[in-house]
Amino acid sequence: MTDITEHTAARPQADFLRRFSMRDAGTLIGLVVILAVFGALVPGFFAERNLINILQQSSINACLALGMTLVIISGGIDLSVGPTAALSAVISASMLVAGVPFPLAIATGFALGLACGLVNGILVAYVGLQPFIVTLGTLSSYRALALIYTGGNPVLGLPAGFRAIFNGSLFGLPLAVIIVAAVALIAWIILKKSPFGEYLLAVGGNEEAAYIAGVPIARTKIAAYMISGLLAALAAQILIGRLGAAEPILGNLWELDAIAAAAIGGASLMGGKGSVIGTILGAVILGAMRNGLTLMNVQSFYQLLATGLIILAAMLIDRVTRGRG
Amino acid sequence: MTDITEHTAARPQADFLRRFSMRDAGTLIGLVVILAVFGALVPGFFAERNLINILQQSSINACLALGMTLVIISGGIDLSVGPTAALSAVISASMLVAGVPFPLAIATGFALGLACGLVNGILVAYVGLQPFIVTLGTLSSYRALALIYTGGNPVLGLPAGFRAIFNGSLFGLPLAVIIVAAVALIAWIILKKSPFGEYLLAVGGNEEAAYIAGVPIARTKIAAYMISGLLAALAAQILIGRLGAAEPILGNLWELDAIAAAAIGGASLMGGKGSVIGTILGAVILGAMRNGLTLMNVQSFYQLLATGLIILAAMLIDRVTRGRG
Amino acid sequence: MSVPRLQFDGISKVFPAVRALNDVSFSVGAGEIHGLLGENGAGKSTLLRVLSGVYRPTVGSVLIDGQPVTLNNPVAARAAGVAMIHQELQQVPRLSVAQNMFLGHPITRGVFVASREQERRAAGALAALDSSIDPAAPLGSLKVAQRQIVEIARALLDSARIVAMDEPTSSLTPSEFERLAEVIAGLARDGVAVVYVSHKLDEVFGICQRATIMRDGVVVDSIDLAKVSEKAVVSMMVGRELAQEQHRSHASGDVRLKVRGLASAKKVRGVSFDLHRGEVLGIAGLVGSGRTELLRLLAGADRASAGTVEIGGKPIRLSTPRDAIAAGIGLVPEERKREGIVPLRSITSNMALASMGVFAPRGVIDHRGLKRVAAEKMKRVNLRPFLLDRPIRLFSGGNQQKAIIGRWLAAGTRILLFDEPTRGIDVGAKAEIYHLIEELAAEGHSVVVVSSELPEVIRLADRVLVMRDGAVAAELERASLSEQAIAAHAIPQSETQAGRARYA
Amino acid sequence: DLAPLNSDTEKDRIDWSQVEAKFGPFPKLPDGTKAGAVSKTLTNEYWRSLGEGYKSLGDRVSVPVVYQAAQSEGDQLGQLTIAEGLVTQGYNVLLVSPQTDSNLQPIMEQAKAANVPVVNVNDAVIPQAEHYVGNLQRDNGLRVAKWFIKNRPNGGKVAIVEGQAGVYAAVQRTDGFKTTITEAGKFEVVASVPGNWDRQTSYDAATNILQQHPDLIGFYANNDGMALGIVEAVKAAGLQDKVAVFGTDGISDAYDASIRAGELTGTVDSFPVLTGEVALDTALRLVAGQKLPRVVATPQALITKDNADRYSGAGAAVRKALLEDAAAGN
Numbered sequence A, B: 001m002t003d004i005t006e007h008t009a010a011r012p013q014a015d016f017l018r019r020f021s022m023r024d025a026g027t028l029i030g031l032v033v034i035l036a037v038f039g040a041l042v043p044g045f046f047a048e049r050n051l052i053n054i055l056q057q058s059s060i061n062a063c064l065a066l067g068m069t070l071v072i073i074s075g076g077i078d079l080s081v082g083p084t085a086a087l088s089a090v091i092s093a094s095m096l097v098a099g100v101p102f103p104l105a106i107a108t109g110f111a112l113g114l115a116c117g118l119v120n121g122i123l124v125a126y127v128g129l130q131p132f133i134v135t136l137g138t139l140s141s142y143r144a145l146a147l148i149y150t151g152g153n154p155v156l157g158l159p160a161g162f163r164a165i166f167n168g169s170l171f172g173l174p175l176a177v178i179i180v181a182a183v184a185l186i187a188w189i190i191l192k193k194s195p196f197g198e199y200l201l202a203v204g205g206n207e208e209a210a211y212i213a214g215v216p217i218a219r220t221k222i223a224a225y226m227i228s229g230l231l232a233a234l235a236a237q238i239l240i241g242r243l244g245a246a247e248p249i250l251g252n253l254w255e256l257d258a259i260a261a262a263a264i265g266g267a268s269l270m271g272g273k274g275s276v277i278g279t280i281l282g283a284v285i286l287g288a289m290r291n292g293l294t295l296m297n298v299q300s301f302y303q304l305l306a307t308g309l310i311i312l313a314a315m316l317i318d319r320v321t322r323g324r325g
Numbered sequence C: 001m002s003v004p005r006l007q008f009d010g011i012s013k014v015f016p017a018v019r020a021l022n023d024v025s026f027s028v029g030a031g032e033i034h035g036l037l038g039e040n041g042a043g044k045s046t047l048l049r050v051l052s053g054v055y056r057p058t059v060g061s062v063l064i065d066g067q068p069v070t071l072n073n074p075v076a077a078r079a080a081g082v083a084m085i086h087q088e089l090q091q092v093p094r095l096s097v098a099q100n101m102f103l104g105h106p107i108t109r110g111v112f113v114a115s116r117e118q119e120r121r122a123a124g125a126l127a128a129l130d131s132s133i134d135p136a137a138p139l140g141s142l143k144v145a146q147r148q149i150v151e152i153a154r155a156l157l158d159s160a161r162i163v164a165m166d167e168p169t170s171s172l173t174p175s176e177f178e179r180l181a182e183v184i185a186g187l188a189r190d191g192v193a194v195v196y197v198s199h200k201l202d203e204v205f206g207i208c209q210r211a212t213i214m215r216d217g218v219v220v221d222s223i224d225l226a227k228v229s230e231k232a233v234v235s236m237m238v239g240r241e242l243a244q245e246q247h248r249s250h251a252s253g254d255v256r257l258k259v260r261g262l263a264s265a266k267k268v269r270g271v272s273f274d275l276h277r278g279e280v281l282g283i284a285g286l287v288g289s290g291r292t293e294l295l296r297l298l299a300g301a302d303r304a305s306a307g308t309v310e311i312g313g314k315p316i317r318l319s320t321p322r323d324a325i326a327a328g329i330g331l332v333p334e335e336r337k338r339e340g341i342v343p344l345r346s347i348t349s350n351m352a353l354a355s356m357g358v359f360a361p362r363g364v365i366d367h368r369g370l371k372r373v374a375a376e377k378m379k380r381v382n383l384r385p386f387l388l389d390r391p392i393r394l395f396s397g398g399n400q401q402k403a404i405i406g407r408w409l410a411a412g413t414r415i416l417l418f419d420e421p422t423r424g425i426d427v428g429a430k431a432e433i434y435h436l437i438e439e440l441a442a443e444g445h446s447v448v449v450v451s452s453e454l455p456e457v458i459r460l461a462d463r464v465l466v467m468r469d470g471a472v473a474a475e476l477e478r479a480s481l482s483e484q485a486i487a488a489h490a491i492p493q494s495e496t497q498a499g500r501a502r503y504a
Numbered sequence D: 001d002l003a004p005l006n007s008d009t010e011k012d013r014i015d016w017s018q019v020e021a022k023f024g025p026f027p028k029l030p031d032g033t034k035a036g037a038v039s040k041t042l043t044n045e046y047w048r049s050l051g052e053g054y055k056s057l058g059d060r061v062s063v064p065v066v067y068q069a070a071q072s073e074g075d076q077l078g079q080l081t082i083a084e085g086l087v088t089q090g091y092n093v094l095l096v097s098p099q100t101d102s103n104l105q106p107i108m109e110q111a112k113a114a115n116v117p118v119v120n121v122n123d124a125v126i127p128q129a130e131h132y133v134g135n136l137q138r139d140n141g142l143r144v145a146k147w148f149i150k151n152r153p154n155g156g157k158v159a160i161v162e163g164q165a166g167v168y169a170a171v172q173r174t175d176g177f178k179t180t181i182t183e184a185g186k187f188e189v190v191a192s193v194p195g196n197w198d199r200q201t202s203y204d205a206a207t208n209i210l211q212q213h214p215d216l217i218g219f220y221a222n223n224d225g226m227a228l229g230i231v232e233a234v235k236a237a238g239l240q241d242k243v244a245v246f247g248t249d250g251i252s253d254a255y256d257a258s259i260r261a262g263e264l265t266g267t268v269d270s271f272p273v274l275t276g277e278v279a280l281d282t283a284l285r286l287v288a289g290q291k292l293p294r295v296v297a298t299p300q301a302l303i304t305k306d307n308a309d310r311y312s313g314a315g316a317a318v319r320k321a322l323l324e325d326a327a328a329g330n
């Protein structure tokens, strides 16, 4: 019953940046608590090597979750990120194996990700279907296309030169981490500094008002899904670079991790709300948790339990520190 | 852009029943189209035996989807139905194997389903977390509990007497179908005739207005999740009766089928909208599709593709015949 | 005197960073109709929300018949005998009228809702106000005015000891107000204490004996309305004298907008008119005559089925609001909450939404420039409180409206379409908005004002189109403007008698 | 560089029964040797049994074995995280059963850098794997097909219920069965549909297939859980005497409740406990510096009611039976 009163309660009168970092602070506290617990329980958890591992292991989910955050802000959801990644991966990979120059193969993978997003976006924005169902349908369809294309077999033997692109490191940080950090920076700029960011927030916040104010609703939504598709394709390139092979079943259940990261980071599935910094922190929370549980040698059933409980705990901490999501 | 104009177009001022059956008619047309296609392609598709098969195979999903519909109407979502069913199944089954009387074992399974729903409901209604994330967290947690409880093994050797309860038939119809039909009737009455049904629609339709009008928001939401948990437990009993074994991994991805059925049937994931009849039709659409594809011996990759495309097609037909969801 | 029916005792309500109420005390006797007056944001709604259990006061207590009552939630308030009509319509569009009216306390037979009985009782309560509303119809199919009547009728269902009405007439016509006034008088005869909030001072003077005036969360005074003038009340409300301004025309001869045979599938049937530079064109008509729909066509929000629109002699296509905005047309919509604001975003963001191209010439928003423009425009519309980064949902309706107007100022819009621009807006802000509209005209903007308040139309318009059944029934020049003249054209001939009463 | 491994055709191989003869008894290990193992999932008995095999040998030779698994089947990146954790933690050897052919690829490089041998144990095959222990996936389906050819000389209609689309083991097993039985001539594969490793899905699929082909003579399922679902569907259709049902894996439920009771016709047991022992044995021999062939093949056998007892007893008895089989060249 406290429900509504809280709901309508005012937020402190700070300026935007401060308000936003207040929310992100909640997520940050969640991360710090989790790091502290694991640090206390697991010797070597804070070793530089392990911290880099955590970042690297979080990078793919972070990449997807950034796209997911934009889609969620626009009032949608994208369940098809995993199959989009798989489709992009197998096509790029078979081009690479066939000897196509890297830039062309990579560009084709990206174009495919954009195309997958475009289909989602059109079905949502122009046809007016519910995002959850659209992307549930394309989740199956894209996966099936990847399987049909490869006959279910992995594409092996990616050229070493290609793998080096996504596999190197710079200043002691894995390139994947640096790429995703750059993507996050761009996403942050988009959301905070570009008209498109304002449009996303407006479309998700009140579609009808945004429409009257001249916001291009359909284009905004479609762009969000296309970015999500593009980032899924980027995640796919990073992954196949790392694995040296592309499989049609790659990206299984990625959508859930990405949504969890965005939600832990403060995105509201009702739309109109979400934070790039929060999402990144959310992805690192999930990554740190997996890493810590493994290092503690927790049995997989208990890891599963811990995963569930930590998602809930992160949301709770977040809820307590920053007020209603 | 057609988006908004449609949105704000005046709705015909027809009475409730007519409006509702208009929408359900859209879903019905979808079903008829799919049946017609399979009927033309698959000899024996319309055999009485096969039609009963379709109903039986749809019954479990229909049962879950009914609970899901109520939760969706209340503005929530329940991703944890599969693991809830698994938990209920393994506990009932191990009691049965240990010789506990059927009613007690079944009642315990139901109680467990209610308890799982209660936890979801409390986290959503009192703690104020987002339904998607709450049930994503409990999805992992409940599954983990089922695995831990059984050590990952299936519980086998259910007494024949128990299996007969859910496995018999009446008037030529499988009991499972009759049970789910009864549940659907009750759900329909609840939604159309009881104050609780009105509260669900109000809470999902305009939570603030509902609060101001004195609707018990939290209790309404919690009840929806508890019904969903109970129906998951019922589905679990039907299933273990049929299979003769309870597995801790039972119910994997059930939530997606249930959501798809509800959405095809006209439920809006934004809350405040949904139809019992539509949901049942949605579940039968999905069931008929699986049945038809199997009978046509479609290769698995193409089955996956067809699943995705048919979900999209059903939504499209629905969209065209009845206007915006 | 006996114990008052309702007494506010030292109520304060502090939201984070805002003190909405500060030590508010006054009382209302049984059978008294008590006005509550104040500018937008004075705290009227907040006080009534405390009374109806939606907010809990930070300090202070409410006494009913001398007994302190705990009003922790709407149910408790209802149990204590308080019925409330909320300023924002609190309804569920998918439920029927009757279901909405009985929401939260349905009549049941056994475990079922007794729909027939509810509909019968709902019809009874509606009969006094508007018998044309079908209690079984989905609420979403009603027009705003009818929804407001449903909201009022809902409060009449309970035999409450206290009825609080927060701007119940914001969408109603004068004749509907007349019927409401009778109903309220009946309540008072039965000993109910009525608290009546309205920005329409004539209504308050018409039905209330006493009134309490609030400003910035404090009570300025509780007064006997028989003993003060409207002007004195206004100056108490705004804390200064409001100059009574006269109409001044700035219209020039240049035709800016030329509309010919404009029609929509729904409501509008072949509307033609010219709009000049610097002109304020009023559009009057009965509820449902198609005014909103006409504005939506001009704003590109709906698509026309026939007709042409020309700007500066060039025909333009209006398929989306973007087209309209590009052509320099902006709409200040009727339903602010649904069509106007993005609630979670700041005043600045809401203002900037329509002019992203201006603020982000190279794709990146110039936040410093934006802040400067926001400060300038919001100063011009006199936003209060002047907190540009605060989410707009936390502002009063009048201030939300100012931000929407600021949106079009920032976008450099030349043709402004106002749909009921002062609905739910106080006298002070109303005067500000009138002033603003005139200034805009003076600067060469062209303005269309749709309003159901005839004095407003007459005060503002250089020329008035009267609409009837989706078509222009008459075009009245300033010289021939009068309430009677407008009403005569607005009302369908066959219904002249009844209609005149409605519009009286 | 090594050629990409195909565990089913690799020439550099040795049968498990030959290892002791060729490389001598179990070697002495450096002090403090410890082994890390990652499996696909613990939700399937097969992988738990594999872990038991690791543990039982580990206990016997006093080598601690850490056995971890991903949270669910298909959790590719989660499994990679676990494996990376094990490399950093300094185990002397890793035993990995990857989710897919490639998801643990990075481990190969990291482990090489850390000078830790990696043994790929069963199922998915890492192309770069230097050591592989496991059975032939294709051989699973092939053995069942041979049973049909031998025991149903008149041929007839058969159906396949497959595992998750695109998973290596499912593809190979299905292919082994389909190719062999089709080549025999008299059989027709009337359906080959996905069961997604799921009992309920398989039950429904089997019901539909039986309804369309009441004259079906047999099912082959890619694992035992699905086969047990099919058995229920066959029973519900009243066709238990006419339709033979085969599974794969040899989980205890298949033996105890079903094969002995005459419901499940048979399964192809790949002896996970023994496989675990062989795999750890191989791994520790590598730690001790022995140079083993790239593939160590582990045993499997088609189990039916007739021979179920022979293969289901305590570890030593089964080992003995299988050694006899190996000697007899089965």
Ligand SMILES: Nc1ncnc2c1ncn2[C@@H]1O[C@H](COP(=O)(O)OP(=O)(O)OP(=O)(O)O)[C@@H](O)[C@H]1O
Residues within 6 Å of the ligand: A008, A009, A010, A011, C015, C016, C018, C019, C020, C038, C039, C040, C041, C042, C043, C044, C045, C046, C047, C087, C385, C394, C395, C396, C397, C398, C399, C424, C425, C426
């Ligand atoms: N939930 C809230 N959180 C923060 N501030 C609020 C909240 N509700 C109201 N306020 C603020 O309290 C003040 C009083 O608002 P209130 O709505 O009571 O004014 P009002 O007199 O009813 O105005 P109007 O005539 O526009 O309806 C305003 O400054 C408003 O912004």
Ligand SMILES: Nc1ncnc2c1ncn2[C@@H]1O[C@H](COP(=O)(O)OP(=O)(O)OP(=O)(O)O)[C@@H](O)[C@H]1O
Residues within 6 Å of the ligand: B007, B008, B009, B010, B011, C140, C141, C142, C143, C144, C145, C267, C285, C286, C287, C288, C289, C290, C291, C292, C293, C294, C334, C452
């Ligand atoms: N989709 C809708 N659902 C409900 N009401 C609607 C819908 N579309 C329009 N309306 C309402 O119908 C009414 C009729 O609009 P119209 O343009 O015909 O009349 P109007 O002259 O503007 O009347 P008003 O004085 O009520 O604004 C408007 O009040 C509008 O809010």
Ligand SMILES: [Mg+2]
Residues within 6 Å of the ligand: C044, C045, C046, C087, C166
């Ligand atoms: Mg107010």
Ligand SMILES: [Mg+2]
Residues within 6 Å of the ligand: C291, C292, C293, C334, C419
């Ligand atoms: Mg209007």
